[in-house]
Amino acid sequence: MVDERSVTVHKLFVALLIFAAGLVFIRLFTRLLIRRILGKMQLDRSATIAIEKMLFSAVLVLLLITALHLVNIPLAVFTFLGGGLALSLGFGARNLLNNFISGFILMIERPVKINDMIEVDNNFGIIENIGMRCTRVRTSGNIHILVPNSVFLESNIVNWTLSDQEIRAKVVIRVSLDADPGEVERVVLQAARENNKVLHSPKPIILFDEMPVGLQHFTLYFWVSMKNLQLLERRIVESEVRFSIIALLREAGITLARQERIVHLHASRSMDLQLNSTN
Numbered sequence: 001m002v003d004e005r006s007v008t009v010h011k012l013f014v015a016l017l018i019f020a021a022g023l024v025f026i027r028l029f030t031r032l033l034i035r036r037i038l039g040k041m042q043l044d045r046s047a048t049i050a051i052e053k054m055l056f057s058a059v060l061v062l063l064l065i066t067a068l069h070l071v072n073i074p075l076a077v078f079t080f081l082g083g084g085l086a087l088s089l090g091f092g093a094r095n096l097l098n099n100f101i102s103g104f105i106l107m108i109e110r111p112v113k114i115n116d117m118i119e120v121d122n123n124f125g126i127i128e129n130i131g132m133r134c135t136r137v138r139t140s141g142n143i144h145i146l147v148p149n150s151v152f153l154e155s156n157i158v159n160w161t162l163s164d165q166e167i168r169a170k171v172v173i174r175v176s177l178d179a180d181p182g183e184v185e186r187v188v189l190q191a192a193r194e195n196n197k198v199l200h201s202p203k204p205i206i207l208f209d210e211m212p213v214g215l216q217h218f219t220l221y222f223w224v225s226m227k228n229l230q231l232l233e234r235r236i237v238e239s240e241v242r243f244s245i246i247a248l249l250r251e252a253g254i255t256l257a258r259q260e261r262i263v264h265l266h267a268s269r270s271m272d273l274q275l276n277s278t279n
Helices: 009-040 045-070 077-089 091-109 149-154 181-193 233-251 268-278
Strands: 117-120 123-130 134-139 144-148 166-176 205-210 215-225
Touching: 009 045, 045 091, 091 123, 091 144, 091 149, 123 144, 134 149, 144 149, 166 181, 166 233, 181 205, 181 215, 181 233, 215 233
Parallel strands: none
Antiparallel strands: 117 123, 123 134, 134 144, 166 215, 205 215
């Protein structure tokens, strides 16, 4: 008995039925009515889902309180249950609550959104869903990774498409030292402009980085649109541009540099041994 009101199995069963019926109604309400209202506000999919989940969670708490009140079960009963639950779950409950709160923060601040391309723990993928506990990320290998929401607030996450769907790509070119740098620049930029997947704005640029022993080192930078949500799009375009660069360089008579290996021979010790053996 809590606060002079008894808690029976019958009351708990009735409260459970009320809660289950209300849960079904809430799901229908949020999926039908809320999405229609938010659709008229012209919000994107990520914002719509975030608002829907926050409203669902708020109404869910109110439903639980209402169900307990209707069957005359006092909330004070959870004081005892909460204490035992905290002792039994310990750090697990704390981590669960941390991820739950982090989910709300992600939905409000939106450092990452659905369809964003991110890099987390050296894994590159697309965000497919932001849940209350974890976020589902699909990699280029069609592997789904469940990332705890707290990771996005506590770790360094690279969001390639935070402000727009355009990302930068690059191709490294090494040619022989006797090649004309101006001609190399012309040919490489031509290869980039002829690819219809390379954006015209910002314009592709080529930088003359350095001149190591026996070669010239250039880097081509260009921008690619990721609106079609293909994870390998950047690498595919980089590969296509490389093929074009090699073909155009050969047509222009420009030789690609070969990587040279310098081998240092330390023969002093072997010569000393040979002289000693002859003596």
